[in-house]
Amino acid sequence: MPMWTIYVPENAYTRQDLQDIANVITDLYEKYVKIPRFYVSVVFHEQPTGALFMGGVPAVDFVRIWIDHVVRNLDDDTTTLWLGIIDTALAPFIRDRGFNYEIHGDETPLPFWAINGMTPPPHGSEEEKRWKADNRPSALTEA
């Protein structure tokens, strides 16, 4: 976690754009949330015309982002702040190119999460710091 699912019109972005967007998103979590980079999943769906609609109209200049976060009990102000940070970071790829975009996010239960069969260590723990430094999961030694 987090997992980003991003719907874009086919041919709106190059491969390099998608790589750059994935990097920007991953950088945000590393910088602000201090989680291991490998926690961040980004999926792109490049939708052919007629497979993505906004308001009943086939979308050609529309990016639709769906974020799933494990619950962190973000308060509303922090959520708004976070959306603003995202907005600024992605502007070169979305707003500055004249695209419309919509983002919504959900929060999912912490216990219902596993990486390589392990319950990820508590946020801020020594175990998590090791995973972060290594940028890969490894056997957990704490209970």
Next chain:
Amino acid sequence: MPMWTIYVPENAYTRQDLQDIANVITDLYEKYVKIPRFYVSVVFHEQPTGALFMGGVPAVDFVRIWIDHVVRNLDDDTTTLWLGIIDTALAPFIRDRGFNYEIHGDETPLPFWAINGMTPPPHGSEEEKRWKADNRPSALTEA
């Protein structure tokens, strides 16, 4: 919001069918929920045989719908009523063609939602009415 993700078997529907389904869904929200049409996103995934399973069997006559709504605190009776309205509206495309279908929906936190970098105006507000009349977002002047 709302966002509909619809899985259909490849070749089950024409492009026109998908357009018609997107229109029907968008019309429902405009008519019953009184939100701007452009709030409604519909994504279709046309799954090749062997990429969509119902009960472990490759689905050829199965439509799987996943709806995400921003929380409106729908009570259970309203949810049931809404599912009935959806069912009737989509019958010409699903039930009447002999397809099986399953729908589930989730409700996601209102603060975790943005359109073109803006927090959408409160439901029923003058700002929302303007967005609805224009069928596009515009700068917000209220706090």
Next chain:
Amino acid sequence: MPMWTIYVPENAYTRQDLQDIANVITDLYEKYVKIPRFYVSVVFHEQPTGALFMGGVPAVDFVRIWIDHVVRNLDDDTTTLWLGIIDTALAPFIRDRGFNYEIHGDETPLPFWAINGMTPPPHGSEEEKRWKADNRPSALTEA
């Protein structure tokens, strides 16, 4: 319900693998949760390189699983147990092949669920037993 959305790298699995994975998942719910097999939806997205990222890196050996369950009020211990059962069952397809994988799940409201236009019968009811035995939905006679 449940609905599993599984992102895999393109060419990581054969058609038969996907069929086998769908069967394993469906078997787990039949065996442990005692629900009708046809309740279980599994969607595979075979992502081309550069359309699935883990930690900003195009994923070639990464499987990302997203599970939606209708709310059953699973306690944390049961959730952990369930993730362990899943992990063991899928190991031949994921861990034993050297893939990294991440799973997260969400729980969605029970009233916001319908199959073929019907509210599925209560868990453990006679109606559900009939649906399970028939492995298909049929008209409900109870209130």
